[in-house]
Structures are given as structure tokens and as C-alpha cells.
Amino acid sequence: MTAPSARFSCQTYAWEMSGDRYIGQLHRFLDIANEAGFAGLEPEPVMLGDYRNISAAHAAIDGSGVALSSVAFVSGWRGRVESEQERAEADHYIRFLQSFPESRMVLVQAPGADREDLRERQQNALGCINAVARRAADAGVTATFHPNSPAGSVFRERGDYDILLTGLDDRVVNYTPDVGHIARGGMDPLDIVRTDRERVDHIHLKDFAADGWKRTGEGAVDFAGIVRYLHGTGFDGWIVVEDESPSAVADPDEVTLASGRYVRSTLAPIVAGARANEDKEPNEA
Helix, strand or coil, X not given: CCCCCCEEEEECHHHHCCCCCCCCCHHHHHHHHHHHCXXXXXXXXXXXXXXXXXXXXXXXXXXXXXXXXXXXXXXXXCCXXXXXXXXXXXXXXXXXXXXXXXXXXXXXXCCCCCCCCHHHHHHHHHHHHHHXXXXXXXXXXXXXXXXXXXXXXXXXXXXXXXXXXXXXXXXXXXXXXXXXXXXXXXXCHHHHHHHCHHHECEEEECEEECCEEXXXXXXCCCHHHHHHHHHHCCCCCEEEECCCCHHHHHCHHHHHHHHHHHHHHHHHHHHHHHHHHHHCCHHHC
């Protein structure tokens, strides 16, 4: 089994780490992503600014050479049902993504301050996530959920993941592992990806080591092993590279360009080399 169309994208969180400084600079994100060699871009709504307007977003993205791979939609989801504001925002981005039909809606819960009332909060979150995903599916938009690992995240440890994957409605929502958050939660990223592979349609690569977030390729996460495994299992989604290292605050453009160099030198050849071998005639192998 092979992965004939897996592509690399980059996330806008590197710029988001600087606070409000880069909000609304979609052209900048696209230009840097293009220069870095990424085929796609995954923004968070907060970074779009005025480009939350669908026509304005198309004017920037169409013809840029970079696809909108996905939007990382972040919401709190603390109540049993979505608040009026949460629902309105989710519905806006469902409409937004309807106009980019190859893109994913990556659902992310904003972490709280702690893990009190954990089981109740987990069930509330799952109810809201499934509700958003059902409306997205009805609109023809594919939704996928991305857990994270701050201290107040309700899905951050192995036991939480068991509840998460059982509770997500697999008819309407898939699973986006973030290998950095998995490592930060004390788990083995490749093991988690393997365990839940049938649900994985999108993935985030972010580097981590015992002393914190690292620049792409400088931490302890085995990106090459993960990409090799995904390719071998027929993964055809987006591989989204995200840098949350302290260097991103100082120079998000440069860390994104550096991530692109790492992808080109280390990760893209894994997929390209495998494809080359598959394309050979049997007597050429």
C-alpha cells in the first residue's frame, strides 16, 4: 500500500506566537510558505483578520501557488452544547470551507486553566465537537479533531485519548494527531499513530524534547519514521508542519523557511523515493 498524494503544509502558529503583530497578513504567510516549498497553508481564524471574508480569502489564496490545506478552528466548548457565539463562528467557517472543497476543518479545543471536572468537560467537548462535525458533514466539509497538551487540556494523556477516540462520531469526524503534543503528553507518537491509523486523515508534525518545544528536526520526535510509516499505509492527507519553538517568536519567517528546508532534505525524499521505487518495472528494482 502506498501514499501517492500526501502533501506538506505549514501552520500559521509560528506567527501567532508573536501576539497580534501578524494578524491579517495572509499574503505574507502564503509568500513564505511558497518560498519554503510548502504546497499548503493551515491558518487559524485569529490569524486571518479581515481575510475571514470568503471573497477576500480567495483573492489572496487563488493563484498564490499555495493551497488552503485546512483551517484550524479553535473553540472553548465548555458547556453541554455550543454557545451561541461558538455555533455562529463554527458555521461561518463551515461556509468558508465549503468554498475550498479540498480543505479540512481541523477542530481544536482551546485548553482551560486546569483539568478539574475532567470527565464532565470531556463529555461536553465531545458533544460539541460531534455537533460541529455533523453540520460540517451536512455541508460537504470534512472535519477532523486535533487534541493538544497544555496542562489544562482535557485530552492530553493516553487514558484521555481512549475516551476521545471512543467518543468521536466516526461517521462525521476523523482524527488529526499532533506528534509533538503526543510526546509532551508522555506517549510515543508513532505508537499512537499506529493504534488509531484508520481514523488519521491529517497530521501535525511539531518537535519536542524533554526540555520543551524545539525547532523542526532538532527535537526528539522521529518525523522520518512517522512519515515512512504513513506513506507505507496509504496516507493521502496533508502533513502539516508547525513550529512552536522559542525561535518562532524571534523570527517566524525564518523558522518556517527552515522547516521547509528540513522537509525538502529529510521528509519529502522518503515519499519521493518510495514513489520512484513503485514506478520502476520489476526488473529495474
